[in-house]
Amino acid sequence: xxxxxxxxxxxxxxxxxxxxxxxxxxxxxxxxxxxxxxxxxxxxxxxxxxxxxxxxxxxxxxxxxxxxxxxxxxxxxxxxxxxxxxxxxxxxxxxxxxxxxxxxxxxxxxxxxxxxxxxxxxxxxxxxxxxxxxxxxxxxxxxxxxxxxxxxxxxxxxxxxxxxx
Numbered sequence: 001x002x003x004x005x006x007x008x009x010x011x012x013x014x015x016x017x018x019x020x021x022x023x024x025x026x027x028x029x030x031x032x033x034x035x036x037x038x039x040x041x042x043x044x045x046x047x048x049x050x051x052x053x054x055x056x057x058x059x060x061x062x063x064x065x066x067x068x069x070x071x072x073x074x075x076x077x078x079x080x081x082x083x084x085x086x087x088x089x090x091x092x093x094x095x096x097x098x099x100x101x102x103x104x105x106x107x108x109x110x111x112x113x114x115x116x117x118x119x120x121x122x123x124x125x126x127x128x129x130x131x132x133x134x135x136x137x138x139x140x141x142x143x144x145x146x147x148x149x150x151x152x153x154x155x156x157x158x159x160x161x162x163x164x165x
Contacts, residue, residue, distance in 0.1 A: 042114075047084065050083070094112050
């Protein structure tokens, strides 16, 4: 190996180490929220789990709109050891929930999305109506075909008797 290729190889190894250390440091400065986004209907419940890269959960605190969950005095919201549970969800619960390590001030965000499940009553009635019409058409065609076949059979029998005489 010549000196140029050795220098180039050493530079590549150095860059790889620097990049991997940079990525690792970036990940260490963020709390992990599982799942990051939750979509729920009215009266359902949701749970976010905040994971600290340092391992401790005692210093994790959930907040929303710059107000800690513990100070909200809302019995539907529970913040226990990095786990946020929201029960009987209502529309105003939708939004970002932030988990903060109170010692290091690193944060992670979980998002709650609220949706209203639409009623498909009108669509169901249309589908049922179409099926009823199709069944009626099928029955009419079946009866009509049966009647025609019987008429044709009678005609054939009548023609056969006339030819015999």
